[in-house]
Amino acid sequence: MKMSIEEIKNILRDCGVVGAGGAGFPTYAKFAAGADTLILNCAECEPLLTLHRQLLAQKSYEIISTFSEIGKALGVKKCVIGIKSAYVSTLDAITPIVKNFDNVEIKTLKEVYPAGDEIVLIYEVTGRVVAAGALPISQGVIVSNVETIYNAHMAIHENVPVTEKLVTVTCEVRKPQTVKVPLGTTVAELIDYCGGATVENPVFVSGGAMMGKIVSGGDVVTKTTNAILVLPAExxxxxxxxxxxxxxxHRAASACCQCRMCTELCPRHLLGHPIDPSRFMRAVSNRNMSDTEAYLNAQYCSGCGVCETYSCMQGLSPRVLLSVAKNALKAGGIKPEPHEPSQAHPARSARFVPVERLTARLGLNKYNFATPISGYMKVKSVRLPLSMHIGAPSVAVVNEGDYVKKGQMVAKANNGLSVAIHSPIDGKVKFAGKEIIIQDCDL
Ligand code: SF4
Ligand code: SF4
Known part of the structure; x- marks a missing residue:
């Protein structure tokens, strides 16, 4: 029976479906009225990450049929799978299946970074520029990634909530692979499952080399953990x-030669957004606070890291300094103002960053090996943060000493933007507070 979009949204909220990767925006809230295009993001542009293309190849029918179904419920004209032409085996798997759905088509993308940035992807697929500070829906577009739509499929058709996350573990680890991990598992347990680190001083980078951050072994896998790169400290x-x-x-003041390469290659600047890292670096270098626009426009930086890792020949990092400015503006209550829609730069297509060269620049070529989806981890306990998503934290509905089953709701969606959280294991609740639920397995 055909479901309405409101029925689908209720299921997604109750089953805890959020963007699987990135900031974890609740998926039900993305499915707003006014869209004419739904995009499945399979660009996966961070070096070494292969989770989405593998999942789409393995679960093609489930993902594409649910993608088509959501598109019909939303009333969009087109559902487009944005996937790089380099992902040949995934394209081979999905091409015959797409033919069964009259509202689904494939758009192939170049092997460049950051093709998976929502704003960049929307331009590549539709030719429309989402204005700086505006949301994709302002251009009639909604974007979801592959694992998110797979989770939506499991929620809508199997009544299975989100209790696990696929995580790629790679680099200096004995058995690099992509593992299905119960939410709330510690990074240390995950590394152990993958055979342990192969270096004495491992550092764990969660989320990818470009936009990820350093985490500790005690941090836990959440609904947005895509990858853990195990790297030597140096x-x-x-x-x-x-x-x-x-x-x-200080380095910027002494070494920025104002070559403008950071601006010329900035993916958001190339879409006409007002972000201008070289102007910002000039203002910072000269301690010039009168160029207020240079600082205010820091809000339109996506943090992609192209300026830091690829553009600047002096080894400077506009990204780091821009993020300091961005955080200061946010702390001061200054929000990004939506701009008028802009035009892409005429030379944009000559200024792409090839993933192959980026991987080499990052010193990651030696880690460019297969990380197949292969394992399923079992754990003895989990720690579930109640803020795994953007919006209000979930609210615990269990108490210390309660026994819960895998898949049972342990925290309900809060008022406003929020989703529920479900138990990843059968076991006993050891602690239930406002920020975290801790459970022990009953085995
Ligand atoms: S690329 Fe580096 S040196 Fe050139 S303007 Fe940007 S920060 Fe300065
Ligand atoms: S991190 Fe650098 S390249 Fe990326 S959007 Fe910000 S300024 Fe532009």
Whole structure:
């Protein structure tokens, strides 16, 4: 029976479906009225990450049929799978299946970074530029990634809530692979499951070399954990994430030659957004606070890291300093103002960043090996943060000492933007507070 979009949204909220990766925006809230195009994001542009293309190849029918169904319920004209032409085996798997759905088509993309940035992807698929500070829906577009739509399929058709996350574990680890992990598992347990680190001083980078962050072994897998890169402490990717903004601002003053390469290659600047990292670096270098626009426009930086890892020949990091400015503006209550829709730069197509060259620049070529979806982890306990998504934290509905089954709701959606959280294991609740639920397995 055909479901209405409101019925689908209620199921997604109750089953805890959020963007699987990125910031974890609740999926039901994305499915707003006014869209004419739904995009399935299979660009997966962070070096070494292969989770989405593998999942789409393995679960093609489930994902594409649910994608088509949601598109029909939303009333959009087109459902487009945005996938790189380099993902040949996934394209081979999905091409015959797509033919069964009259509202679904494939758009192939170049092997460049950051093709998976929503705003970049929307331009590549539709030719429309989402204005700086505006949401994709302003251009009639909704984007969801592959694992999110797979989770939606499980919720809508199997009545299975989100209790696990696929995580790619790679680099300096004995058995690199992509594992299905119960939410709330510690990073240390996950690394152990993958055979342990192969270096003495491992540092764990969660989410990818470009936009990820350093986490500790005690941090847990959440609904947005895509990957854990295990790297030696002296690796350039680790060093780039440990930069000191004060030291960086002094380096900028002495070494920024105003070549403008950071601006010329900035993916958001190339879409006409007002972000201008070289102007910002000039203002920072000269301690010039009168160029207020340079600072205010920091809000339109996506944090993609192209300026830091690829553009700047002086080893400077506009990204780090821009993020300091962004955080200061946010703390001061200054929000990004939506701009008028802009035009893409005429030379944009000559300024792409090839993923192959980016991977080499990052010093990751030696880790470019297969990470097949292969394992399923079992754990003895889990720690579930109640803020795994954007919006209000979920509210615990269990108490210390309660026994819960796998899949049972342990925290309900809060008022406003929020989703529910479900138990990843059968077991006993050890602690239930406002920020976290801790459970032990009953085995
Ligand atoms: S690329 Fe580096 S040196 Fe050139 S303007 Fe940007 S920060 Fe300065
Ligand atoms: S991180 Fe650098 S390249 Fe990326 S959007 Fe910000 S300024 Fe542009």
């Amino acid at each position: 690796h350039p990717v680790v060093k780039s994430k440990q930069r000191n903004p004060v030291f960086d601002s």
